[in-house]
Amino acid sequence: MKNWSPAAQRCFEDYCERRRAALLASGADPDEVFANWRSHVTEETAPRPGDTVTAEEVFEILTKLDVPTEPLAAPPPATPGWVAQREKKPYRINIAGLIIVGLFGVFLPALTLVVEALTGMCASIVFDPLPTWLHIVCIGLVPASIFLTLRTLRSPERPLWRTTGWVSGLAMGISLFYIFMFSIITPFAFIGILFMGLGLLPLSPLCALICSVFLRVRLAGVARKETRPRLAPLWLTMPLGLGLLLVLAAPEVMTQVGLGMATNGDREARIRGLTLLRSYGSESELLRESYIRRNTEANPLDLLLKHCYPPAPLEKVRDVYYRVTGQPFNAVRPPTLRNQRGGLLFDVNDWDFDQAGDRVAAKLRGLTLEQARLDGKVEARSGAAYQEWTLVFRNTAQRECEARAQILLPPGGVVSRLTLWINGEEREAAFGGSSEVRAAYQKVVARRRDPVLVSYAGPDRVLMQCYPVPAQGGTMKVRLGITQPLTPQSDGRCPLALPRFLETNFGLAEGLKHAVWIEGDAELTADAALKQEALEGGRFGARGELPALSVEEPCALQLAGSAVPTAVWHSDERAPDKPAIVQRLVPAPPPALKRLAVVVDGSKSMKNHAAAIRALLARLPPGVATQLLLASDRVETPEPQALHFAGGCDNVPALIRAWDWAAEQPGGAVLWLHALQPLESEETEALLQRWQRRPNGPGVFAYQLGTGADRIGEKLGTAEIFHALPAVRGAEQDLGALLDAWAGRGTPLAWERTRMENNATPAEAIPGSSQIVRLWAADEIKRLSRSRAQGDRARAVALAKTWQLVTVVSGAVVLETAEQYRAANLQAVDPATTPDIVPEPGTLLLALFGALLLLFWRSLVRHGWRLPFAR
Amino acid sequence: MDTTEYHLNWAVQLRRGWLELCVLNALQGGERYGYDLVRALAALPGLDVTEGTLYPLLSRLRLTGLVATRLEESSAGPARKYYALTPQGRRELARMNEHVETMVAQSRRLSGSKERT
Known part of the structure; x- marks a missing residue:
């Protein structure tokens, strides 16, 4: 459509004014006739060239249109004085109205929107009026609609007439909603304006509504007087605007x-x-x-x-x-x-809610694991291994922060050393009761000094936390030493599990690889990523780089089960009487299984494992009464195909029901397949009561799928009948081994460690390393911690301190100064007493003796000597 | 006054009522766009009417209730106004047509009786 030039507009209006009296006298509606004439001119000029209707064209068409009562003077081009007196249209809007409505209907709501969007002022003290972008659009519609209505009132012939009718009604509905929401503080806003000149912003919706109503009345006047199309009715548009906000508010209300x-x-x-x-x-x-x-x-x-x-x-x-x-x-x-x-x-960048707490919590931006190395020592002749995991953290944030990780230890493993580098120097940890070391750590963290803490977080799990990783690119280096048993499997292999992260509050540096270097006295079979080596003196190695160690990854290393002797001993040199500790490999068949309750966690994170669970359920041993329970919001007993997962579920009610069912007859067991369990349950004590009062009741075998904390396992792990199945080779193999054992296919092996009285040693046992004693101490501490006898817990803590172990009753902490140790009543361990990846002297002598014996034997053979019984 | 002037005066007096009848008859077949309607009526030979005078006439007919208007948005220009007969307009048109026919017939009958005598 062509635009009218100002001169054309004036020409037309002048013509109309001159005809008004005559038209009124004729009984016609002048405004209606003028509108028709305008349409006529527009139609006549439409096919003509050019984008603008000129005064000349209007003059020409009007002259043809009618014979005026007085001859029209030809319009002098661009002469404002040519325009006659302008028509008065009181139903439109004058300049004063335009300013007032523009100020309170357009400017104020728009300002309110911008201020709230930028500052969130209202969101912090009253409610959030802009929770979504749609709310911003809705509120923005209010000043926009008032502006559009003003524009239409000034020039009704412009397009968007119908749109104006719609948006003005919608805006009134939207304003009504916010008037309702602000209704409680509106009186205070009035008072604020009266006495302090403040508080206009909360009144914006009210101002906007008043302006909208005022303009709507004017708009209706134009529609009536100038025969414009009918406006969209308010009974439709206003509830629509209100309804839109209510729909948007529905999720919040719900x-x-x-x-x-x-x-x-x-x-x-x-x-x-x-x-x-x-x-x-x-x-x-x-x-x-x-x-x-x-x-x-x-x-x-x-x-x-x-x-x-x-x-x-x-x-x-x-x-x-x-x-x-x-x-x-x-x-x-x-x-x-x-x-x-x-x-x-x-913001998470500015504040860590769980600093010095016992949860890993949210990941911190800027905090990464920069370097990691894993040094291991395999002592197959002792049936044990020792690994040192060195971690270097870097913090690029503006604020120093705490690095936390929950670590899954190798099955049966125990943290036996903790080191922190302070100003480039290694500082060894002090071992003490769990609460002692945590209190010391928290006290030092509060003073923003340099501590590191490792504490028990469930069976085969520890929580490592160190503070502060310096801001703006600073680093912090810690090392954990882990003693672990080497337990041959029924298939003849002996996996060497590595420690892994279950949960971290830091990210991994891009391309981070774990530098792995493991040496030992038995040949290691490694993944392709690790290079296998045969070394001098009958030693073997595996080294290379592994990607980030996660619980999902299967074990990377193993050795032949035959390399591990069935009986080995070492004296407990830290006990006054120095008794011998003997470690024997014994068959550990599970009790005969007659009924098995399988509890499947119904949490959302189990959804990815649904197929694996169904496959596993199909492998349950035949002839065993089974019951499948799904720990959902309610305990359900679905068919395997009907398993469903949603939210985060409390598994304890299902465990109680499963255990009660399994306990009805002898030979019962519970298999619990679960995801992370970050919350404790209200019914944990009811379950613990069952397990503690009947320690020979049905065993509970728990297997976690995926990563994350397990608060339930942390609580229940102290019970004797609770067995956290190690995640070593993936769910299929780990659980398959248990099912095979129940089905009588293969017998699992386990270490049995005993303290020999009178310093006796069994003849069949060979001498081993001190790692045997550490593992025995860990077993003994577990036994003592379950005991209710007086003094047993103190004995457990004392034993943990003696052998420097992180257990269910003890932890390890490195503090910065001797004063801090004294204040915490702790004592850092002597570096000479810590385990090391360098073979112990005894083991070294043993290896040397073996090598000499081998050389001597070869020499004998070369000279034709044979064993008496050899043919 | 010569006869031509006399005829013109007579035609002007006759056209005043006749124009309204033409408008209503033009709408008998259905609603029409105002601009087209005006162009069609202005082009009628003998009616001798300017487009400008038809718009006030349409306004009066609307105010009287004989015609109704409807606006329809147009992508090419301003909203188009369509005119249609109201039920009252249809009744009035029927009466007017009947009246005209009666008048013409009476006039012709008078002329015929004179011829017979």
């Missing part, structure tokens, strides 16, 4: 209702709340609630919800977050929360 149900009431109500949250809730809103509870008196909606559901404490909300999403709240990046001045309230 989240609050679901949260209320999930944290209040009985079990069934809680389950209904979780179902509601999973179906309709907002994860981001739930995450926000996990960090800071909303101000529950700031808007009518919250007041109503508060009336229905009393607010729950943060801990409960965090539990609900895991139950709904299947991942702990602190495993995802925290939301951006703002304070009253608009600054960030906290």
Whole structure:
């Protein structure tokens, strides 16, 4: 459509004005006739060349259109004075109205939107009016619609008439919603304006609504007087605007209702709340609630919800977050929360909520594992190995931070050394009771000094934490020494498991490889990534680089089971009487199985393992009564094909039911397949009671699929009947070995360690290394920790200190100064007493003696000497 | 006054009512776009009407309730106004046509009786 030049516009209006009186006298509606004339001119000029309707064209067409009562003067080009008196149209809007409406209807709401979007001021004190981009669009529609209406009122002939009708109604609905939400603080805003001149921003919706209504009335006047098309009706558009906001608010409201149900009431109500949250809730809103509870008196909606559901404490909300999403709240990046001045309230970059705590929690940006090396020593003749894992962390953030990791030790392994580099010097740890070392660590962390702590985190698991990794590219270096048994399997192989990360709060540097160097007295079979070597003196090695060590990766190294002797001994040199500790390899067949309850975790993270679980269930030993239980929100007994997974589930009720069923008759067992368990259960004690009161009851075999913490296993791991199955060769092989044993296909082997009285040693045992004594001490500490006899726990702690072990009762901590050790009543160990990757003198002599014997034997053979019984 | 002037005056007086009848008859077949309607009526020989005078006439007919209007958005230009007869307009048109026919018939009958006498 062509635009009219200002002169053409004036020419036309002048013509109309001159005809108005005559038209009125004729009984016609002048405005209607003028509109028709305008259309006529537009139609006539449409086919003509050019983009603009000129005054000359208008003059020509109007002259043809009618014979005016007075002859029209030809329009002098671009002479404003040519325009006659302008028509007064009181139903439109004048300049004063334009300014007022522009100020309060356009400028103020637009300013409010920008200020809130940039600062989050309202979000921090009342409620978040802009939780999504759609809300921003909706609020932006209000000033935009008022601007459009103003523009249309000034020039109704412009296009977008119908659009104006729609958006003005929608904007009124949107304003109504926010007036309702601000209704509680609106009176305070009025008072603020009266006395301090502040508080105009909360009144924006009200101002916008008043302006919208005012303009709507004017718009309707134009429609009526100037025969414009009818505006979209308010009864339709306004509820649509309001409804749009209500629909957008629905997830938030559903989240609050679901949260209320999930944290209040009985079990069934809680389950209904979780179902509601999973179906309709907002994860981001739930995450926000996990960090800071909303101000529950700031808007009518919250007041109503508060009336229905009393607010729950943060801990409960965090539990609900895991139950709904299947991942702990602190495993995802925290939301951006703002304070009253608009600054960030906290961010993971600025604040670590779990510093010095006992959870790994969220990953910190800028913190990475920069270098890692693994040095190992295989002592096949002692049936043991020792590995040292050296980790170097780098922090590129602006703030120093704590590195934390939960580490899965090799099966049966125990941390027997901990070293921290301070100013380039190695500092050995002090070993003490769990609470002693943690208190010492927290005290030093509070002073922002350099400690590292390793503590028990469940069977074969430890939590390592070190602080501070210096900011802006600083590094921190720690080393963990791990003593582990070498246990031959029924298939004749002996895997050498490596320590792995279960959960970390740091990332891995790009392209990070673990430099692995393992040597020992037996030939090692390694993955292609590691180079195998035969060394002098009957020693063998494997070295190379491995990618990041994760629990999902199968074991990279193994040796022949025949290289491990069936009996070996070493004296406990740190005991006054120096008794011999004997380690024997014995068959350990599982008890005859008659009924097996399989508990499958129904959490979302198990979904990826569903096929493997179904395949495993098909391999259950025949002739055994089995029951499959799914630990979902409720305990279910589905068919294997009907397994389903959602959220994060409490497995303990299913374990209780499974154990009770298995305990009904002798020969029962429970197999528990589960994902991470970041939460404790309310019913853990009920389960522990069963296990502690009947220690010879059905055994519980737990196997974790995937990575992550296991709080349930950490609690239950102290029970004698609880067996955390090692994750060494992947789920199929690890669990397959157990099922084969139950089916009578192969007998598992296990180490039995005993302390010989009177310093006696069995004739069949050969001398080994001190690692045997450390492993015996770990067994003994586990036994003593389960005992309820007086003094046994103290004896367990004393033994852990003597042999420098991290166990269920003890931990290791490196502090910076001697003063800190004294204040904590701890003593750093003598470096001479720590295990090392260099073979011990005794082992070295043994190896030398063996090599000499071998040379002597070869010499004899060369000279024709034969054994008396050889043919 | 010569006869030509006399005829012109007579034609102007006759056209005042006749124009309204033409407009209503033009709408009898269905609604029409105002601009097209005006162009069609202005082109009628003998009616001798300018386009500009038809628009006030259409406005009066709308205000009287004989015709109704409807706006339809147009991508090429401003909204187009369509005119249609209202039920009242249809009744009035029927009466007007009947009246004209009666008048013409009476006029012719008078002429015929004179011829017979």
